[in-house]
Amino acid sequence: xxxxxxxxxxxxxAVQSGLADLPPGALVxxxxxxxxxxxxxxxxxxxxxxxxGLRAGLVTVDHGLQDDSAERAAEVASWAASAGFEPxxxxxxxxxxxxxxxxAARTARYAALDEAAQRYGASAILLGHTRDDQAETALLALxxxxxxxxxxxxxxxxxxxxxxxxxxxRTDTHAACAERGLKPWADPHNTDPRYLRSALRPAIDxxxxxxxxxxxxxxxxxxxxxxxxxDYLDGLAGEALEACRVAGGLDxxxxxxxxxxxxxxxxxxxxxxxxxxxxxxxxxxxxxxDALVARWRGxxxxxxxxxxxxxxxxxxxxxxxL
Numbered sequence: 555x556x557x558x559x560x561x562x563x564x565x566x567x568a569v570q571s572g573l574a575d576l577p578p579g580a581l582v583x584x585x586x587x588x589x590x591x592x593x594x595x596x597x598x599x600x601x602x603x604x605x606x607g608l609r610a611g612l613v614t615v616d617h618g619l620q621d622d623s624a625e626r627a628a629e630v631a632s633w634a635a636s637a638g639f640e641p642x643x644x645x646x647x648x649x650x651x652x653x654x655x656x657x658a659a660r661t662a663r664y665a666a667l668d669e670a671a672q673r674y675g676a677s678a679i680l681l682g683h684t685r686d687d688q689a690e691t692a693l694l695a696l697x698x699x700x701x702x703x704x705x706x707x708x709x710x711x712x713x714x715x716x717x718x719x720x721x722x723x724r725t726d727t728h729a730a731c732a733e734r735g736l737k738p739w740a741d742p743h744n745t746d747p748r749y750l751r752s753a754l755r756p757a758i759d760x761x762x763x764x765x766x767x768x769x770x771x772x773x774x775x776x777x778x779x780x781x782x783x784x785d786y787l788d789g790l791a792g793e794a795l796e797a798c799r800v801a802g803g804l805d806x807x808x809x810x811x812x813x814x815x816x817x818x819x820x821x822x823x824x825x826x827x828x829x830x831x832x833x834x835x836x837x838x839x840x841x842x843x844d845a846l847v848a849r850w851r852g853x854x855x856x857x858x859x860x861x862x863x864x865x866x867x868x869x870x871x872x873x874x875x876l
Contacts, residue, residue: 561729564722565598570606572710572718573678578607580677584639585667586614588630588739592682594727595719597734599680600637612639613670613679615663616646626739641674656749657833671714683708683717686724689773690754701837706784707777720774791819803872809847818844825858828873834859846871 558566573582584599586592596612603610612634616627627644634642647662667679688707695704710717719727731738762769794816798808804824809817821843826832830839835858842856846866855865861876 559729559733561726562598562733564726565594565719565730566602568718568722569595569598569602569680572680572716573602573606573608576606576608576677579609581609581611581675582678582680583611583613583641583667583670583674583676584680585663585682586612586630586634587682587741588614588626589682589741590731590736590738591684591687591719591724591727593736593738594730594734595680595682596634596639597637597730597736600639604638610639611641611643611674611676613641613643613645613667615666616644617649617659617662630739643670645670656751668714676714678716679714681715681717682719682727684719684722684724684727685774686770688720688777689770690751690758692773692777693758694750694754699837702780702784705777706781707774709781720778723770787815788819788823791816791823795820795823800870803870806847806850806866806869806871809871810850814844814848817847821847825862825864825873828858828862828864829875830858830860830862843871 576582582599582603584592584596586596599610602608612631614627614630614634616623620626624646627646631642631644645666647666649662650658670676671679691707692705694700695707698704708717708720710720728738730736758770794812795804798804798812798820809820812820818840822835822840825835825840825843839856839858843858843864846853846856846864850866855863857863857876858873862873863876864871864873866872
């Protein structure tokens, strides 16, 4: 028996591990653009799912941002059908303008994937992000001053979404495609410097040359360590938030007694549940809310995105929608 190529073996181990908790018969969808990462992931799922008693489906999203995008989506869906995926669906979305082209495309894509999961009754949706993507995410967060939540990067599991390849190098997905005779699509956006992540990749190559081959793996490991710490602190903050609740708001004195990292996380969670968009909420907003607690001098209200007014009166913090 021929020895299984190491890149193919690493992907299969990663996918099997990432799906081990699913019950027999569960449907797993893979989001596949046709690029090397998601195509290698889809091919691996097609092998692993039936051997694990799972069903495999595939969804590809046509963002309509390139002249041949519809043809590309149709080709991916056709390949999926021939590989035994059920469903093998190509979905078309309209990309808006909010947040710039990358963010708008991501918003439209996830909305389509969420709808597909409901329509087909999927237990999980697999995304093809690799260790390299994680390193890029952490580095971008550092450049933007994103704090620990940003540097923590992408999570292996978040809701219905799973990223089994976060520990797998991008070179492995490319090699797996070659070993398996797959012909991935080369997305021109991946080399378009107008997109920040694409512009970052040549810089990472320079950093690797300067600092050594371990840079990408170390960045990804750092993200994982920070993610674990962030999750733990978020859990403590959730407990603290519940202890600070009073009728119609929060007890400012109890909040002030909390350690700053816990208090600020609790205030962030409270702002989100009050209707503030997480995409719009930033550290300046949270600093202003925190000042009503930790640096109270009788100041007036502060205002958060979405028309939310936060004020302190009678020792109580309240949030109202204007």
